[in-house]
Amino acid sequence: MKRSLADRIEQYLKVLIERSEDKQIEIQRSELAETFDCVPSQVTYVISTRFTEMEGYFTESRRGGKGYVRISRYHLENGGSTVRKELVAFIDELLQEDELTTSQSDLLRHLVSYGFMDMPPEHRIRLFKHLRKLLVDYVNMD
Amino acid sequence: MKRSLADRIEQYLKVLIERSEDKQIEIQRSELAETFDCVPSQVTYVISTRFTEMEGYFTESRRGGKGYVRISRYHLENGGSTVRKELVAFIDELLQEDELTTSQSDLLRHLVSYGFMDMPPEHRIRLFKHLRKLLVDYVNMD
DNA sequence: AACAGATAGTCAATAAAGGTCAAAGAGGGG
DNA sequence: CCCCTCTTTGACCTTTATTGACTATCTGTT
Known part of the structure; x- marks a missing residue:
């Protein structure tokens, strides 16, 4: 070796x-x-x-x-990772329901999975909740 | 350092x-x-x-x-709008260059335009810069 | 009003990093 | 041995920092 x-x-x-x-x-x-x-x-x-x-x-x-x-x-497993997983799961759900295209969900999954690592957990949690709400708004628009 | x-x-x-x-x-x-x-x-x-x-x-x-x-x-609302416009312009640029699909840029534009209104400007500025970097990473992935 | 002195701004040259990309090299598995 | 992938290298590019000569704009004085 x-x-x-x-x-x-x-x-x-x-x-x-x-x-x-x-x-x-x-x-x-x-x-x-x-x-x-x-x-x-x-x-x-x-x-x-x-x-x-x-x-x-x-x-x-x-x-x-x-x-x-x-x-x-960054520690992927500390504070906020549950929220992160939940949000990713939610994005997948929206994809399943055809509320999002594959390209959209890929992009979102990437942002949510690898981004915002440097934020304090409290802010990140708030951000992810906010993002979820924004997504709901978006898919309900049409 | x-x-x-x-x-x-x-x-x-x-x-x-x-x-x-x-x-x-x-x-x-x-x-x-x-x-x-x-x-x-x-x-x-x-x-x-x-x-x-x-x-x-x-x-x-x-x-x-x-x-x-x-x-x-400055503290109040003045703060974020320049950065917001800049980020939206950047998203449009990526669309022009075919780095993003229409559906992706529509979604992003929606999130950036209507979201994060209630964040303190300093946080929002950081968030938008961070988002920009994440987008660059994403489109460079292949 | 004209001028002098005191400030700040502009711009271009130069230096000091890090980034990109493609070609060549090195190993390993079949 | 051949092919594929990962590594190594180097020529060229982009971004950021520093400096200084020249320019523009104030204030105060005569």
């Missing part, structure tokens, strides 16, 4: 994240590339393949002077 | 604004530049990129003797 460079960079970042206070780190792409003696785009590759929203990570970045890449990990 | 000069000036101003009685401050561009040991136009740069209407700020200024720059953060 020979670990690739990408694997090692991934591991390195994950250790940093787990050790951090708020499960969130900020790195400089070029600096990290230098540490691992590779091209900067390798770092981009690692981040885009191993720190996706599907894996529970959220990334932001800024270019230009003093640029950075911030990676945050 | 290394900060650029622009970041530090931004932070400084935001603290002043939050501490102020009426969420409004008046500064002298050249004086602030001296404080941060930079050229005055740096201050202009910070203000024009970080204290925009979209971010919920409003600025006025006067040149000449006793000149000033006034920055106000």
Whole structure:
């Protein structure tokens, strides 16, 4: 089991994240590339393949002077996840009842599943309830 | 978390604004530049990129003797509408580029146009920016 | 009213990041 | 050995920050 460079960079970042206070780190792409003696785009590759929203990570970045890449990990299972599941279930229901098209429900499911991770749970709960109401409004419009 | 000069000036101003009685401050561009040991136009740069209407700020200024720059953060309904319009415009753009179907953009436009009315503007601004990013992610998924 | 001095604004050049994309390389399974 | 997928690299692109020369607009004085 020979670990690739990408694997090692991934591991390195994950250790940093787990050790951090708020499960969130900020790195400089070029600096990290230098540490691992590779091209900067390798770092981009690692981040885009191993720190996706599907894996529970959220990334932001800024270019230009003093640029950075911030990676945050979210707990998919804590506060609000019940509400999240309920909302996803509701979207599926609307799809079953032909109140939404497949493309609409795909989009919504994506937004609801992977978005709003960085909100405080109370806000997220309120937001999801609000969203549900908005959806009801929408499908009852015609 | 290394900060650029622009970041530090931004932070400084935001603290002043939050501490102020009426969420409004008046500064002298050249004086602030001296404080941060930079050229005055740096201050202009910070203000024009970080204290925009979209971010919920409003600025006025006067040149000449006793000149000033006034920055106000607004609280009420003014706040969200620029961001809302911007997001709707972005959705339309995605539709034009065939990144979204008509049914998807209709749904989104409805949610964005009629929802979130009762949220505090600061939250709404963040939410809309977040939504925009989620949409970008979604259309780039394939 | 004209002028002088004091401010703030504009704009373009330059630097300093990160992003994109496609081609080449490396491994592994059939 | 061939093919497929994942990795690595590098040339080129976009965004953001910093600086300074030049411009515009006030205020106060003569």
